[in-house]
Amino acid sequence: MKLGFSTIGCPQWDWAEILGTAKDMGIDGLEIRGVEDEIDPMKITIFDAEHLEKTRTQLAQAGIEIAMIASSVVLGDPMGSREGEQQMVQAKNQIDFASQNGIPFVRVLLTLDPNPVPADLPAAKERYEQLCSYAANKNVRVLVESCGLLSDSAKLATFIADACPESRGVLWDIQHPFRNCAEKPKQTVANLGKEIRYVQVKDSVVDDNGEIEYRMMGLGDVPVYDAVKQLYQMGYEGYLTLEWLKRWRPELRDPDVIFYHFQTYMETLLAEIENEERM
Template sequence: MNRRDFLLALPAIHFAWKMKPKPLKLSFSTLGCPEWTWEDILRNAKNLGYQGIEIRGLGKEIDLTKCSEFSPSNIATTLQKTKDSNLKIINLGSSANLHFHEGNKRQEQLDHAKKYIDLAEKLACPYIRVFPNNLPKEYSKEATLEKIASALLELSQYAKGSKVKILLETHGDVVQADDLLVIMKSVNRKNVGLIWDFFNMFIITRQSPIAMYQALKDHIAHVHLKDGIVKADGSFQYTFLGQGNSPITEVIKILKENHYKGYYSFEWEKRWHPELPAPELAFPEFVKYMQQ
């Protein structure tokens, strides 16, 4: 191609470059690899083509504040190893449940979440996860939703001045889009949002992904992806993505078409379901499916 033809072709080249789809940002939860060390996690994430890591326990320890990798003496080394692997810690999965109405149990959950906010700030991690989680029968649903919202407000205030955002996962009894929307509208803080786990919602509500998304889209900051065979009686069996009967393809299509910029995070619940295939099989399958 001569210089003149090249210059004439530049607009088309530029347009094609702009239109080329960007690769999706992929992460996985350490829930799926409970037997891996931190070095194993970093090596496999890098080699398999992931960009992010969502930490939900390490080894036998589920509470990250008790893991030696994140102790004051080791945290700088952990961060440097992560950076050297061109990976980012994107979310810390706490066990905090916000449905408690009063007493020591409620305070314990809030204190646990606050420790995760502190750790996330030290790790330059943008998110921590909390659960809604139950709807106790001795209280009205409205009263419990208010308690969850007030807990989020307290955590929001605690995180003020940091770059950490508190994300409520669509989980447990609180998976109806209308209930989640009540909580989010009641809180209405920039540093509070949602983790959209469509599968947690779908197995109970059978609501279409587009209906879920339209209701919650203004609050979705992070996404969990998993698939399974959902049975008529409400039970289910986890599968690799694309091998179940949930509308996983539709979920990804909706997110892409609406220019979702966050991570697509694979939540393989190997820690809770030891019978599931090993992460050495599941994690590459997720990347393959997402690339397709």
């Protein structure tokens, strides 16, 4: 499996520090979720016409790929709404950009709120199928994240079932099915199987007030080991990407400590699972 981190974890870093850290860590890829003050991937300076070629060269020289564009596109607005149409335009622009730059995945959401809040599921399903059809010949998969009402992996499997097989897929955020639906990783993998194309990892506990408290890897109760073991047994070879939510939670620890700890923790965990499975 490959390791990466999301730029959501380092909102105060410029591109040079992001890329330099990734290279120093020796990770495989970066998930783009904003750079400095800009969250819209189509407005980030490194991707504009003036800087794009330089960015490509820098990535190639560092041996690092853009693993995914983690967009803010939401699908759950009511059918026919102006907001819903605007979201579709954004999504198609990002699919085109990903296709032109060899980026394999674009993430979309049912709702921005990761909790199971109301959304227009039939409208979202139709929009998702349209986006997958649009991406079908572009070598890009449109990944729906396992959050919100789609934290329930059985619902998520049904949600994507009618979309174009060549361009559909699931982003499994390990935390949300566990927190929102009390799902064990074995059940999530049983329901979604090979549709899991990308995995986000983080660790946390629920405090006495019922709020999620994010912690360094291994210091929470998210079943990361079990999830990765299920993925290993399934033959998954994709990304395990740290999503450290410092952009939204500035009180969280700084990324320079968190990122390196993630790398060490995950490399040790992967080695343990590999040794266990070989015995």
